[in-house]
Amino acid sequence: MGHPDAESLGLITTSMYIAGFVSALPSQQVMDRYGRRMSIIIGMSLLIVGVAIQTAAKNKGMFIAGRVIIGSALSFSTTVAPIIAQEYAHPRMRGTVATTYNTVYYVGAIAISWVGFGTSHMKTSSWSWRVPALFQLVPAAYIIAALPFLPESPRWLIANGREEEALHLLAKYHANGDRTDELVLFEFREMKEVLAREGREAVSWKTALSTKGNRKRFLMITCVSVFSNWNGQAIVSYYLASVLNLVGITGSTAQTGINGGLQVVNWATSILGASLAESAGRRKIWLSSWGVMLVANVILTSVTAVYSKTPSTGVAGAVIFAIFLYDVGYSLACTPLLYAYETEIMPFHIRGKGMAYSVTIGQGQAIIFQYCNPIGLAKLGWKYYLVFLVFLIIQIIVIYFFFIETSGRTLEEVAALFDGEDATHQIELAGAQHSSEDKPEDDQDDKDGADKVALDSSARVHVASI
Structure with a gap:
């Protein structure tokens, strides 16, 4: 050259x-x-x-x-x-x-x-x-x-209607194949809910x-x-x-x-x-x-x-x-x-x-x-x-x-910075709904505490799961 x-x-x-x-x-x-x-x-x-x-x-x-x-x-x-x-x-x-x-x-x-x-x-x-x-x-x-x-x-996969494949992959790589794992099910529902809200x-x-x-x-x-x-x-x-x-x-x-x-x-x-x-x-x-x-x-x-x-x-x-x-x-x-x-x-x-x-x-x-x-x-x-x-x-x-700080923030907090408090409120409601749906009726005594844990978990994984 x-x-x-x-x-x-x-x-x-x-x-x-x-x-x-x-x-x-x-x-x-x-x-x-x-x-x-x-x-x-x-x-x-x-x-x-x-x-x-x-x-x-x-x-x-x-x-x-x-x-x-x-x-x-x-x-x-x-x-x-x-x-x-x-x-x-x-x-x-x-x-x-x-x-x-x-x-x-x-x-x-x-x-x-x-x-x-x-x-x-x-x-x-x-x-x-x-x-x-x-x-x-x-x-x-x-x-x-x-x-x-x-x-x-x-x-x-979820955005393109291949939900079964998505659930299989989440279970395989995030829970050693356990399709009933709470985190896997939460991630799966969360992705579906957000994609439904955003549009596919x-x-x-x-x-x-x-x-x-x-x-x-x-x-x-x-x-x-x-x-x-x-x-x-x-x-x-x-x-x-x-x-x-x-x-x-x-x-x-x-x-x-x-x-x-x-x-x-x-x-x-x-x-x-x-x-x-x-x-x-x-x-x-x-x-x-x-x-x-x-x-x-x-x-x-x-x-x-x-x-x-x-x-x-x-x-x-x-x-x-x-x-x-x-x-x-x-x-x-x-x-x-x-x-x-x-x-x-x-x-x-x-x-x-x-x-x-x-x-x-x-x-x-x-x-x-x-x-x-x-x-x-x-x-x-x-x-x-x-x-x-x-x-x-x-x-x-x-x-x-x-420049905004994103480390340690949940999706709710990031959404509030970019999209305002309305987006935050919608996501919190979605998380509360998923938490209540996850618990069977015979676990009512523990429901309130479990819901709080589920919501806390939601806050921690929102950014990652979306």
């Missing part, structure tokens, strides 16, 4: 995001109409084709064609994966599954970083980049092998945005997506080589080694953020993350500016420290909470649309940044970081005043 200039590098990188931008909304139609599994099947099939073309590329055009197909594959996968993870999860594990889901990204990032480190020694062979490209087949093969054992979402038919975008509560939800998704992109970490992550070049670290072995270490630190930090998200709360994690990135940005800008005038090994080391600190800040919140936060505020009937919207605007921003970032770094150098310093300050203010 040679040594592409800034414009060519931006085009090669951006090509994948252009395809992702176009494919996100169609992926929502597939998952809602044909099921969650079908969206994964299409995504993995496209990925295999894209990897084959990219690996066999003879020129820049063929390489870009492979990345375009891979971009479409990632949109199908990224839109459905966080949804299906939460819809499968046992109620008691929903929060943990939601926040740890995206941390697994770094398993692949670490693997490919060190594969790249190894192939960087193949300086005269095109396999130095073909092997990392081919390595993308490993996770695809794993997912395809697991597909026969992956059930459909119980919520999707496909919802248009006009209808999805017709209520004040849903407009708030989409605004929150917009903020999360924009803030996760416009914080400066993308420069460090996707253009690490260009950043290191600014401070004299130009060797491919040194750069890939730093990248490999960076991914290990990122994974550890994302797991820390996921483990604290429930106990500390979402808002504290968001604010802590942005605070660390703000400090890292100041350090990175300062030491890079100093190096541009008086190069030294000590200053270069400070730049590396700032790069690691920047990624630590990003990984603390954006990795565990990005998809968890967006998914948990969306009700079932617009969940697919919510994630498709998130992926679409995320890819749209990536198109702009991945094309502009290498040019900005080449033209402005360290001064380019100042743009994101301003963005970080604005984002911290918005997070502090407008």
